Each structure stands twice: as structure tokens, then as C-alpha cells.
Amino acid sequence: MATVILVRHGRTTANASGLLAGRTPGVELDEVGRGQAAATGNRIAAVPLAGVVSSPLERCRQTAQFILDHQQGIPHTPIESDLTECDYGQWQGRTLSDLAKENLWSAVQTQPSAVTFPGGESMAGMQARSVAAIRRHDASFEAEHGPGAVWAAVSHGDIIKSVLADALGMHLDLFQRITVGPASVSIVHYGKGRPTVLATNTDAGDLSWLAASPTAEDAPVGGGAGHTAPPAG
Template identity: 35%
Template sequence: MTSSRLYLIRHGRTDANVRGALDSVPPGEPLDETGHAQAHALAARLRGAPIRAVYASHAIRAQQTAAPLAAALDLGVLLLDGIHEVFVGDLEGREDRPAREAFEVVYQRFWTGDLGARMPGGESAAELRARFLPAVDKVMDGAEGDVVLVSHGAAIRLAAAALLGDTALTSYVPNTGVVVLRPGGPRWELEHWDPAPRRPRDVTAGGTPA
């Protein structure tokens, strides 16, 4: 198995994040001014890393986040199927309290092991993993150098938990938060997980798929 590391990075901030809107369907909302600044800070942070490929989901916010990093590394941004956010179905586009509470109920069930729990009219954690994990296998197969996937908060957390064998305590991924994993036999190893701010403005207790 490759010894290359996998960077799972959440996109920068969007206006939907600020409003608390559920935004899971590509192309979705673009980065706001703060989000663009976060993307450039990310590029400066990782400029010296031995990254050989930068992938992004089909969401515009993920592509905009990946672009400065790819440019700093003299790489292009490659779009990758399967790493978009968990689909929230009937809750899409809503920012009202009942919608966010409905999302939170299902999201918390994921973390008690109920991977078949489903967003109303949407997707389950098991379905998210069924599309995300093969995408990881595809880009890491034979990789020589580290690989970046710019994705989404809930998707990253669910996929990382699966790669780690559901044995590691995962947490909210902040905007442009970085999770670094390394293949290590039957289970991956957690090398780094960016801490979250104590009271993020754009999420409920579990996190918003946006």
C-alpha cells in the first residue's frame, strides 16, 4: 500500500455557512470574501508539502478553495466524483430551525452507529461512504506523494471515521480545516486533525453540510 498521505480539506466559508443554510447539491454557493481569504491562507500553509495532486468536489466552493493551493504547487485542480456533501434531500436550501433540527437528529444517529439513518428524502451515512471511499481508493492507488481532496464537513468526517475503522473520535471540521490520514495496514492512521473553534457561527452542535 502507498505510504503517501491523504489530506481531507473542507472548503472555505460561504454565505450559506453564515446563514446556517443546508447546501448539499452542487454547484452550490461560492466562497464569500472570508472564504477566499481562507483559501489563500491554506495555500500558504501547505505550499511546501510534498503534494502531487489536488482534487475537489464538483461544488464551486470546493473548486475555489482548491485553486490557490493548486496554483501555489504548480498543479491543476482535478474534479473528483463521489466526494460531494451528504445529500440532505427535502431539507436542501432551508435555514429555518425545524430543518436544522431535523438534520441534527439524523446526523447524531450516524455517530451512535446508525449508518442507515437517512436525511428526509436524502442520503444515509452508508450511502455517503459507498461513494466516497472508492474515490479515495482511486486517487491513492499507487500515489507517489501526498494527495489533497477538497470536500465538505460532514462528508469528510464520515469518510475519515470509516477509514480509521470507526475507532477514532472525530470532530467538526472548520472551514479550510485539514485532516491528514496515512495508510497503515487494515486501518488508516490519523496524523492530524485541525481543531475547531469553540463556538463556530455556521454550525449546530454536529455540523452543517454546506
Template identity: 35%
Template sequence: MPPDHGADVRERPVSVKVIVEADGGSRGNPGPAGYGAVVRDGGTGAVLAERAAALGVATNNAAEYAGLVAGLEAAAELGATEVDVRMDSKLVIEQMAGRWQIKHPGLRPLAAQAAELVRRFSSVRYQWVPRERNQAADALANQAMDAAAQAEAAPVAAQQSWEPRTDPPTRLILVRHGQTALTAERRYSGRGDVPLAPEGVAQARAAAARVAQFGPLAAVATSPLQRCTRTAALIAEAADPHPRVEVVNDLIECDFGQWEALTFAEARDRDPAAFQAWLGSTAVAPPGGESFQRVAKRVRRAIAELRTRHTGQTIPVVSHVSPITLVLRDALAAGDAFLHRLFLDAAGVSVVDLYPDGGVAVKTVNETAHLSGL
């Protein structure tokens, strides 16, 4: 898969009180954006954690909020109870301190995400600092912006010739689970462990027969949720010889938070500003949920581990709409708008070949011919 430009973290043991320094920016406002965050020991000033990530296209203010969220997440993961936040963004500091209103609808979900993290600590204090006192976070943010700009400008790597590759690829057969009650009603189905509907079992059997046509399978990787593990079990049963099923937690669906079990229209009508912000940026999470940026990071990790364990072999990967769409987005070097434009049917099959030299070939996307008789 293409290289992961997601968050980078370095950590050491933590004291109870920490300092979070955060920054973010964009080249163009909006433009290629990124953030940086540094967590320091509250007593010694020693660096405990650093985070930085490219955001794609975003505004300066959105990137600054993303930096704050990343810093607070790092502090929470390290077990801090008291946090001093220091930023050179007057806007973010004053809004989070409650002294300024958050007028821009696109910033409200980010501020809400930060506020939710703040509740994990016994106390959080906000302090504006001049840029020269925020140089560490600023440097990380600039590196992330550089990565975002390079990713936007980089041409797709081309093969040097039409000569076929001789090394076998690692073939991913991406299978969405069969239908559930929520699938049939087009509702967001994230972490809820809903079972396959009877129609979904039939779809999964049909998908299993199709996957068996790809030849020997090294293993069947699956999300831990039962709608996927059941589909994966049927795939393993249909294959000859029967491969083992590997449960991979990182393949779980996106956590849709307060939008779980809602339709697109219901989620949009509940909080139009939050919904629009989510559609507009992979850094924004549904209220109480998980951003696509975080989903992408863990899914890339899962695919990299599967590729290492099963190099040059064929692996069905049974998962959900969001993880599969993110894999296809990366494989096709597509933009973030792809995530809301690709439709994946229940029990649909997509195939991606990953070559040892870094080449990627997308063979099929959302193949459904095997479902035509149902």
C-alpha cells in the same frame, strides 16, 4: 482505508416486471444489524441483482425496512416498471400496503424513503411470505449481520513492533472548502453550488499556503462543486510545481434533500421524528436526500481510486464536512456517533497517512493555525 462492508451488487439485464425479496434483522434488537435483498426476473425467477450491507446497531424492523429500500433501489436502477415485493415481515408489508399505521417514529422516515421509491414504478404489490420462501434474502441478511457483529467486536490492528515502516504512505491532506454564505450561518449546504464568500477566498489562500508546506503534490482532488474547485485551484497555484486538479464526483457533499439551507434547529423542528431517526442511523436519509451510508460507499470508492493512482504520494483532497468526516471516522475506526460530534472549520486541514501494509496514521484533525491571522 479499512475494508468496505457496504452494499454488494451483482446485476444482469432486467425485464420490465421484477420480484423484490427483502429481509433484515439484528442480533439483540437493537444490535449488530444488516439487510439483504434479491431482485428476480418476474417471468423466469432468475436473479438480476443482490444487495446486502451491515448497518451497525439497529432494530429488526429498521433493518427490514432498509432491506426493502435497497431492493426497490436496485429495481429502479435496473429500469423495472412493475414490482412484486415479497417479505416475511408482516409489519413492513402491512404498513407499506397502507393497512397498518406506522406508529414508531423511528420507522416513519424509512417508510417515507420506501414510498418515495415506489413512485418510480407504475405498480408495486406487497405480499407476505413465510420465512422458508424468503431464504435467499434471509441468507444475505444473516451474512450482513455477521459482518456487523465482527466489525463491532474486531480489535484495532496493532503494529507488530515499534520499528518504523520503510514504505512511504499515501498521504491524504483533507481540506474543507473555504467559507460560503451558508457556512457562515451554519446551514446545511449539500448539492447547492454556492460560491466562496470573500472571507472564504482568503481562508482558501491560507489553506493553500499551509498545504504547500507538505512538499510536492501528486495532484489535487476535489469535489465538483465550485466552493471546492475554487479552493483546489488556489492550492494548485500555491504549490511548486503546480499539480493538476482532478475533479472527483464521488467527493461531493451529502444530499440533504428537504433540509438544504436549513439550520440544525430548523431541520429538527420541521420534522422531529425524521431528524431524530437520521441522527440515530447512517441508513436513514433526510427526506428527499442521501443517507450517510450511501455517502460513505462512494467516498471509500473515491479514496481507493486516488490511492491506486497516486500510491506513496501526497494528495490534497478538497471536499465537504460529510465526506471528510467519513474518511476520518474510518481512519480512526470510530463509531457512527463520531459523525455528529466532530466539528470541521472552513478551510481546516486534516492529514491521514495510508500505508501499503494496511496501517493508518491520523496525523492531524481540523488544523486551523494557518487561519489565525484572518
């Protein structure tokens, strides 16, 4: 199967102020976030992508554009509604410090599989739709570009954490153990038998090895020899 680079959007003013923006329209990258997204786009430039798919929210589309600025032959960024932010319902627009006082907060931290946000969606439903969207696009990119295809999906923290939890074989109730920072890069290869998580929450480091050779389907016993990057030009 293909390999997906999961990119969280860069920082927004809502992130910086501790506000749960959710699906609020008009939330854009702040100056720090634009710098983060630019750095991530430059970092991914070493990998010729088969495509870039984005959440419909502004902050993700802005981040996706920074990635596209360093790619050739990708005419546009398809928008995938199933990669949009969780519907936090009545929690949306409130500060995290205020939400931490709610009775539901402890369940969000320790038993998210049982949580449905008031007036919003369940966290289990969020994971189901986002994992299905990633796997659907992954299969599509492989069908069009072959098993060595690498593509990027730009989305949100909880969405990417839930996708990583699924790829790691973790119960959703453990997904708060995963951290996904602004403009971070996580990488998953969906093999024929199981997914392989190649990286989580990285914000630095060479990615050219992704273009060097296809990911092995079987895990190397003992850990293997690691990745080989293409020779310097």
C-alpha cells in the same frame, strides 16, 4: 501507501447564515472563506503535492485553486463526483434552525448510519462512496509517484468526517464527535495494514514535516520522537 491531506472548503455565505446548501449550484466562498482558503493554500505550500482532487461544487474548486496557486507541476485539478456533498434531498436549502425541529434530526445526531434523507441519499451510502474514492485516488497516486507521495482532496464537512471516522475505525454513529471546520486540514496515511490519522481539523501549524520523511508503517510504542521538519534554507 500515499498520504492524503483532506481539506474542507472555506466558508460560504450559506455557512455564515446557517443554511444547508447541499448541492445547490452557485454557492461560492465569501470574503472570509477566500481568506481561509488562501491561508490553507499558503500553509500547504511547504509540501510538494503529487496532485489535488476536488469535489465538483464551486466552493471546493475555488478552495482547490488557492492550493494549486502555491504548487508547481500540477496542470489541473481532477474532479471527483464521489467527493461531492451529501445529497440531503428535501433538507437542502433549509436553515439548520428549522431542520433541528424535524424528527429525523435526532437520528442524524445519534444514529446517522440509519438515516436516509427524504428524497436524498443515506449517510451510510455517503460514507461508502467517499471512502472508496479516497482510497482509489490514494492507490493511484502511490502507483504513479511512490509511497512517499502526498496529495490533497478538497471536499465537504460531512464527507471528510465520514472518511476520518473510517480511518479511525469508528462506527458511523460516532462520526458527529468529529469536527471539521472551514478550510481545515486533516491528514491520513493509508498504510499497508491500516490507516494512520496524523491530524484532524487543524487550521494552523507547519506542514513541512510531511515532505521530510515517509510515515512509518508501525505505530511507535510509547509515542515515538515526533516529526522532523526539513532544515531551514
